[in-house]
Amino acid sequence: MTTTRLSLLAATTALTIGAMGAAAQAQDVKVGLITKTETNPFFVTMRNAAQAKADEMGIDFDSCAGAFDTDNEGQATCIENMIAAGATGILLTPGVPDAIVPTIERAQQEGVPVIALDTQTNPSDAADATLATDNFQAGLFIGEWAKAVMGDAADDAVVAFLDVSDGLQITTEVQRNQGFMTGFGIDPVDNKFIGDENDARIAGFAATEGAQDKGRTAMENLMAANPDINVVYTINEPAAAGAYEAIQAAGLADDVLIVSVDGGCPGVQNVADGVIGATSMQFPLRMAQQGVEAIVEFAASGKLPAASDGLDFTNTGVVLITDKPVDGIESKDTAWGLANCWG
Amino acid sequence: MSSENAANFEAVASAVTGEIGEDEWYRPSPLERIQRTLHKYPALGPFLVLVVMVVVFSLVAPDRFLRPFNLSLIIAQVTVIGTLAIGQTLVILTAGIDLSVGAIAVFVSIVMANVNVALGIPGFLAVPMGFAFGTACGLLNGMLITRLRMPPFIVTLGTLSIFFALNLWVSGSATVRGTNMDPLLLWPGQPITLFDTRFTLGSLGMLLMYGIMIYVLGYTAWGRYVFAIGDDPDAARLSGIRTDRVLLSVYAVAGLIYAIGAWFLIGRVGAASPQSLQIANLESITAVVIGGTSLFGGRGGVLGTLFGAMIVGTAVNGLTIAGFDPLWQRFAIGVLVIVAVALDQWIRRVGK
Numbered sequence: 001m002t003t004t005r006l007s008l009l010a011a012t013t014a015l016t017i018g019a020m021g022a023a024a025q026a027q028d029v030k031v032g033l034i035t036k037t038e039t040n041p042f043f044v045t046m047r048n049a050a051q052a053k054a055d056e057m058g059i060d061f062d063s064c065a066g067a068f069d070t071d072n073e074g075q076a077t078c079i080e081n082m083i084a085a086g087a088t089g090i091l092l093t094p095g096v097p098d099a100i101v102p103t104i105e106r107a108q109q110e111g112v113p114v115i116a117l118d119t120q121t122n123p124s125d126a127a128d129a130t131l132a133t134d135n136f137q138a139g140l141f142i143g144e145w146a147k148a149v150m151g152d153a154a155d156d157a158v159v160a161f162l163d164v165s166d167g168l169q170i171t172t173e174v175q176r177n178q179g180f181m182t183g184f185g186i187d188p189v190d191n192k193f194i195g196d197e198n199d200a201r202i203a204g205f206a207a208t209e210g211a212q213d214k215g216r217t218a219m220e221n222l223m224a225a226n227p228d229i230n231v232v233y234t235i236n237e238p239a240a241a242g243a244y245e246a247i248q249a250a251g252l253a254d255d256v257l258i259v260s261v262d263g264g265c266p267g268v269q270n271v272a273d274g275v276i277g278a279t280s281m282q283f284p285l286r287m288a289q290q291g292v293e294a295i296v297e298f299a300a301s302g303k304l305p306a307a308s309d310g311l312d313f314t315n316t317g318v319v320l321i322t323d324k325p326v327d328g329i330e331s332k333d334t335a336w337g338l339a340n341c342w343g
Numbered sequence: 344m345s346s347e348n349a350a351n352f353e354a355v356a357s358a359v360t361g362e363i364g365e366d367e368w369y370r371p372s373p374l375e376r377i378q379r380t381l382h383k384y385p386a387l388g389p390f391l392v393l394v395v396m397v398v399v400f401s402l403v404a405p406d407r408f409l410r411p412f413n414l415s416l417i418i419a420q421v422t423v424i425g426t427l428a429i430g431q432t433l434v435i436l437t438a439g440i441d442l443s444v445g446a447i448a449v450f451v452s453i454v455m456a457n458v459n460v461a462l463g464i465p466g467f468l469a470v471p472m473g474f475a476f477g478t479a480c481g482l483l484n485g486m487l488i489t490r491l492r493m494p495p496f497i498v499t500l501g502t503l504s505i506f507f508a509l510n511l512w513v514s515g516s517a518t519v520r521g522t523n524m525d526p527l528l529l530w531p532g533q534p535i536t537l538f539d540t541r542f543t544l545g546s547l548g549m550l551l552m553y554g555i556m557i558y559v560l561g562y563t564a565w566g567r568y569v570f571a572i573g574d575d576p577d578a579a580r581l582s583g584i585r586t587d588r589v590l591l592s593v594y595a596v597a598g599l600i601y602a603i604g605a606w607f608l609i610g611r612v613g614a615a616s617p618q619s620l621q622i623a624n625l626e627s628i629t630a631v632v633i634g635g636t637s638l639f640g641g642r643g644g645v646l647g648t649l650f651g652a653m654i655v656g657t658a659v660n661g662l663t664i665a666g667f668d669p670l671w672q673r674f675a676i677g678v679l680v681i682v683a684v685a686l687d688q689w690i691r692r693v694g695k
């Protein structure tokens with residue numbers, strides 16, 4: 001893992017230096033950022049970071065967002081408006097990774113490249129480049145960690161899964177969920193699909209929409225069906241915080257292990273407070289900054305970021321955050337986490 | 344009785360008294376004249392708002408906004424919601440509401456696409472099958488409302504979830520890509536380039552549907568029944584209108600319109616995604632309300648709704664081009680709704 005991260009760092013540095021060279025001709029460059037929504041702190045962080053980077057480089061910046069997470073038509077409208085506004089290139093977090101493809105192709109026909117951030121398009125090569133978290137890796141980290149922490153008890157674990165949706169099979173939720181299963185030693189069967197597994201340790205799946213209130217309800221329902229749950233995988237930290245409330249209300253706070261993904265500051269604080277056992281931190285700031293730099297570079301040289309080794313996208317990195325490190329799995333403590341968290 | 348508004352008994356009555364007042368009794372103030380004119384032509388208010396917005400955005404971003412291409416783009420962008428809002432207007436004119444509009448449309452788009460792609464049935468059959476399916480969904484709403492005497496809000500709140508869940512089940516949550524579809528399904532997305540504009544066949548189809556519905560509401564008996572039921576259902580029944588049958592037909596026609604909207608949606612995004620249109624109910628109601636149709640029924644019309652949809656589209660497009668944060672788009676639409684309803688309340692006080 002260290003080598004991948006080092007090469008990543010090298011790639012980032014190279015990109016930054018390249019972009020600095022391009023900054024001289026950057027006056028006429030305009031970057032458009034389209035997020036899934038404007039409400040999620042993850043996307044707010046991304047937008048603020050992109051705006052700051054654009055200001056620093058002296059280029060124009062516009063942002064737009066869908067009205068809800070899977071607002072494909074809203075994002076299509078955003079893309080059209082960005083082109084009309086004269087964008088040099090577009091950064092997009094696709095809400096519906098396959099249905100947005102025809103609109104991306106129209107932008108490309110107008111000579112406007114589209115770089116996907118955070119979520120890959122489907123097919124992944126529909127975007128000109130992708131800067132994203134390796135979400136499967138993020139799930140894998142917390143799965144491996146949970147297995148190691150539990151030791152032999154992992155063989156008899158009762159695992160609850162708090163996903164985003166009730167079966168929408170959104171790319172990100174699928175990758176994290178199936179990565180966790182793989183790390184924990186549950187056969188994911190088809191790793192592009194949640195729900196086809198037949199491991200007896202799975203207590204059930206529930207939708208949280210990534211929100212704390214729904215996370216609590218979802219956990220309450222799963223516990224009502226199966227009071228022996230002792231491991232909870234959560235799609236993100238707000239869902240984890242909701243699950244903890246339900247677990248605490250049932251008086252089981254010391255018996256249940258919660259793992260999550262995101263690396264938001266409240267989430268990392270929850271790891272420090274012992275609410276969440278471990279979380280995989282992702283880096284929306286880097287995605288946004290590198291995205292702006294990539295478009296400036298494209299304007300100067302026509303070059304776009306290359307994919308990371310063994311992946312079909314540019315990995316912006318994942319770091320496991322926990323105060324209970326285990327042998328063989330690299331992690332950082334919450335002090336580092338709080339210094340590097342977002343939102 | 345020659346215009347769409349003539350079917351609105353209240354408007355007719357007050358217009359008549361207004362004329363007498365003007366000639367013989369007293370001279371109305373300029374503000375009262377405005378109030379009466381707006382009362383007589385419900386689409387005038389939203390039209391003026393639209394004009395003002397176009398002027399403002401043209402001043403803010405002259406080189407980008409006021410291009411024929413951009414203005415035709417806005418019409419293309421409001422095609423789907425604009426079409427769905429025609430059906431929503433019909434329902435709201437009867438003092439009902441349809442929360443299931445987006446669920447029906449997305450379900451139809453999935454049925455249409457899967458009938459074609461998964462079952463291999465050609466497009467010239469798949470599209471009409473989608474239309475029939477949408478009509479059936481609307482008919483179900485109408486039956487529950489007229490036979491079981493349930494409020495439209497409750498019925499469509501229920502069918503919203505039912506249709507959306509079935510849509511996920513039928514589709515397996517999977518998007519159907521345009522590359523696999525019969526070209527007829529994608530036909531509404533075909534661009535038509537004329538001088539510096541680029542319309543789509545779907546956007547022209549939407550404008551045509553508005554034309555047809557303006558005629559139907561203004562010049563047919565059915566259109567007058569719709570207004571009469573919304574204005575006073577008991578009076579309508581006593582005057583011999585078979586209100587339940589008309590209501591049932593309104594929901595069925597609305598279902599058909601949503602199905603055509605579903606076809607336009609497939610063309611517009613070049614795919615059928617079961618996750619689309621989740622807030623199309625709120626978006627279509629917004630267009631109707633900004634367009635000057637009263638949520639209490641019996642007053643308004645589809646022309647205003649067209650302007651309402653275009654006002655929302657212009658706000659989103661103009662604010663994006665002017666470089667505003669997306670949250671201000673939402674803010675602006677909220678302000679427009681409040682202003683539109685406040686204006687409606689003021690206009691309704693005419694002659695009182």
